[in-house]
Amino acid sequence: MTDVQTRIGEMVNGSDVLLFMKGTPMFPQCGFSSRAIAILQHLNVPFDSVDVLQDQDVRQGIKAFSDWPTIPQLYVKGEFVGGSDIMMEMYESGELKELLADKGVATAA
Template sequence: MTAINEFIDNEVKNADVVLFMKGTPAFPQCGFSGQVVQILDYLGVEYKGINVLADDDLRHGIKEYSNWPTIPQLYVKGEFVGGCDIIREMFQAEELQGHLADKGIAFKGAA
């Protein structure tokens, strides 16, 4: 396992919710990352945002790690959930909320 894969693996396993994104939660640098941030913030989910633009190795490494070609990428409890389109669709269908609840992740409106 390469150093960047170890870093990603460590981040994914040590935080309940991790968003690999372009920019930061406070200042997303692409619309897709911004949409996922808005959804997570709307739900009040505590998450760690990791800026892939800060490191080329990370930007390429995360795509290999997940075998997913685009950023952002959301991980919950060590599991890849999806990118922007998937997260948005899951949120609109309330599947994301169900997934978070199933994983024991606190969010606004959780029963």
Template sequence: MTSARDQIDQIVHENDIVLFMKGTELFPQCGFSSRAVSILEHLGAEFKTVDVLQDPEIRQGVKEYSDWPTIPQLYVKGEFVGGSDIMMEMFESGELKQLVGAPAAS
């Protein structure tokens, strides 16, 4: 059986953009997760979500994996980006759009 850390590592490296969140893309279970999904959708980014409420080991494991205490957590191309507040700051500055390779507005 693989450890939670191995599962997280595999998910992070097999997907260009991953959001570990509470709930699902269609039904976020907290305001921070909802805001994170909205930001990524606004950018037109294709991303995978992982509902940490479905697996307590993943929920705790992702915090240890990133050394970041809160959820949601965004990973882009295998690198930890940050949580909801950092995503919002990067969105507002235009950094997040560049990082996720979002299509240019026409």
């Protein structure tokens, strides 16, 4: 495993809910990241984020880590959930809230 893959693995495993995104929750830098933040905030889920625009190694490395070509990417308890479109589908169907509850992540929604 490369150094960046090790770093990403530590980030993923160090947070119950982690979103790799472009920008920050206060200032998302793309519409997909903005939508992902809105979903998590609507569910009132505490989460951490990583701004991939600040580290090109992480920006490219996360794509290899998950074998998923796009950002944002959501991880819950170390498990890759998906990108913005999958998050939206899961949110609308209630699956995302159910997944969070099954993993022991408290939501207020």
